[in-house]
Amino acid sequence: MRKWRSNRWFLLAFSMFLCAGLIVTSQIGLLAPVESIAAVPLNLLSGLFNRVALGLTNGAEDFAELQSLRERNADLEEALAQFQAELVELREIASDYQRLAELLDYTTTVSNQEFLAADVINVDTSGFLRTITLNRGTRDGVAIGMPVVTRQGLIGRVLEVSANAARVLLVTDPSSAVSARLQTTRVEGSIVGQLSGNLRMTFIPLGQTIPEGDLVITSGLGGNFPPDLVIGQVTSIRQFEFELYQEAEVRSLNNFDTLEIVLVVTNFQPVDLSIFQGNGEEDAGS
Amino acid sequence: MAIYLSILLLGLATALQSSVMPQIRVLGGQPDLVFLLVLAWSVNTRLQDGLIWAFVGGIMNNLLSAAPLGVSSMTMILLVFVIDAIRRQVYSIGLPLLVLLVIFGSLFHQLMVMMILSLVGHEIAFLDSLSYVVAPTIAYNLVVIWPVYWFIRRMQRRLAGGRPALM
Numbered sequence: 001m002r003k004w005r006s007n008r009w010f011l012l013a014f015s016m017f018l019c020a021g022l023i024v025t026s027q028i029g030l031l032a033p034v035e036s037i038a039a040v041p042l043n044l045l046s047g048l049f050n051r052v053a054l055g056l057t058n059g060a061e062d063f064a065e066l067q068s069l070r071e072r073n074a075d076l077e078e079a080l081a082q083f084q085a086e087l088v089e090l091r092e093i094a095s096d097y098q099r100l101a102e103l104l105d106y107t108t109t110v111s112n113q114e115f116l117a118a119d120v121i122n123v124d125t126s127g128f129l130r131t132i133t134l135n136r137g138t139r140d141g142v143a144i145g146m147p148v149v150t151r152q153g154l155i156g157r158v159l160e161v162s163a164n165a166a167r168v169l170l171v172t173d174p175s176s177a178v179s180a181r182l183q184t185t186r187v188e189g190s191i192v193g194q195l196s197g198n199l200r201m202t203f204i205p206l207g208q209t210i211p212e213g214d215l216v217i218t219s220g221l222g223g224n225f226p227p228d229l230v231i232g233q234v235t236s237i238r239q240f241e242f243e244l245y246q247e248a249e250v251r252s253l254n255n256f257d258t259l260e261i262v263l264v265v266t267n268f269q270p271v272d273l274s275i276f277q278g279n280g281e282e283d284a285g286s
Numbered sequence: 287m288a289i290y291l292s293i294l295l296l297g298l299a300t301a302l303q304s305s306v307m308p309q310i311r312v313l314g315g316q317p318d319l320v321f322l323l324v325l326a327w328s329v330n331t332r333l334q335d336g337l338i339w340a341f342v343g344g345i346m347n348n349l350l351s352a353a354p355l356g357v358s359s360m361t362m363i364l365l366v367f368v369i370d371a372i373r374r375q376v377y378s379i380g381l382p383l384l385v386l387l388v389i390f391g392s393l394f395h396q397l398m399v400m401m402i403l404s405l406v407g408h409e410i411a412f413l414d415s416l417s418y419v420v421a422p423t424i425a426y427n428l429v430v431i432w433p434v435y436w437f438i439r440r441m442q443r444r445l446a447g448g449r450p451a452l453m
Contacts, residue, residue: 023360196418
């Protein structure tokens with residue numbers, strides 16, 4: 001036995017076989033219960049460090065930003081005066097709209113979303129994947145596919161869930177795609193994540209107007225997210241003559257590196273469209 | 287002894303990796319503490335001890351990641367074998383060789399992780415990843431390796447009672 005253990009080729013082959021076995025069993029989900037239990041102490045430790053690190057980072061940033069905040073305060077006071085004038089005008093328009101809606105017997109359905117607050121306890125250790133872990137799991141009613149938001153807008157959706165933790169795929173992950181539309185022009189597209197932390201709105205038909213600064217919201221198409229969640233703001237437009245679609249760079253209002261508390265939308269379940277895909281394939285086959 | 291120490295140190299490093307290190311990200315890169323600990327430990331120890339550190343470190347790294355368990359272990363184990371092969375060819379691994387190991391080891395580790403993630407179905411933008419994640423990570427690793435290496439050397443000497451760890 002000792003002879004085998006000192007044989008380098010045997011060790012190499014054994015290690016690779018073991019790792020390959022782990023990757024396959026983990027990928028198909030067989031190790032999920034073991035992984036969630038083994039990750040508990042690491043999550044606790046990581047959550048503790050995360051709280052301390054965020055406290056220090058925020059303190060340092062607050063100090064550095066004090067001077068710029070004073071200047072911004074003066075600018076904002078000036079802007080506030082302008083906005084108050086606009087607000088009066090907008091209230092007039094809103095009351096006009098209200099009256100017209102009543103006349104047309106138009107009823108708006110207000111989506112009563114239920115939120116569950118959760119602490120971010122760690123960020124993905126791999127630089128290639130953009131996920132975070134929350135301290136809430138199935139015990140708190142969290143399920144796979146639930147959207148995660150902050151006051152600033154959409155964060156992502158729940159990818160994996162254990163009893164007391166949930167992993168969230170951020171919208172900035174390159175594999176994330178969200179059906180979206182522009183708030184003013186109602187132009188539709190798809191928001192995909194970038195490793196740089198920015199977002200890109202793709203599949204925007206040519207000829208459509210994309211105003212810079214316009215808000216991008218979820219469209220609800222595909223059933224993975226509820227409509228009208230804020231995603232970000234258009235910062236620039238990319239248009240090439242030889243391409244079928246145009247693209248827009250979108251900046252989220254969230255800082256994904258310093259997330260502390262997020263909200264899970266617990267009363268939204270993504271729509272499972274796989275049944276239609278199955279029927280479509282059968283019809284095509286017959 | 288190596289296994290208990292590895293669980294303790296690599297556990298702490300993994301927790302730091304997923305909490306403190308993202309706060310100092312440049313583009314998408316951050317110091318890879320677990321990788322650096324495994325590399326620093328493997329440079330001056332037996333192959334078997336290095337393998338334990340690589341396996342435990344990789345598992346812990348993947349427990350706090352969406353990547354499947356075993357991805358990081360596989361790449362770091364291969365790296366430990368490469369370090370062992372180099373060590374048998376030279377009298378000792380000096381600082382210039384350590385710098386080369388950090389550069390090429392980081393590159394190898396990151397490329398392997400990208401490749402395996404891609405194989406198991408994750409969407410990886412290779413070119414973006416090289417500029418946004420791999421390059422800044424290598425730069426960070428070149429800075430952070432020195433305190434890590436100093437700490438590990440002191441620990442190995444203490445464990446070996448003042449004698450070189452390999453003997």
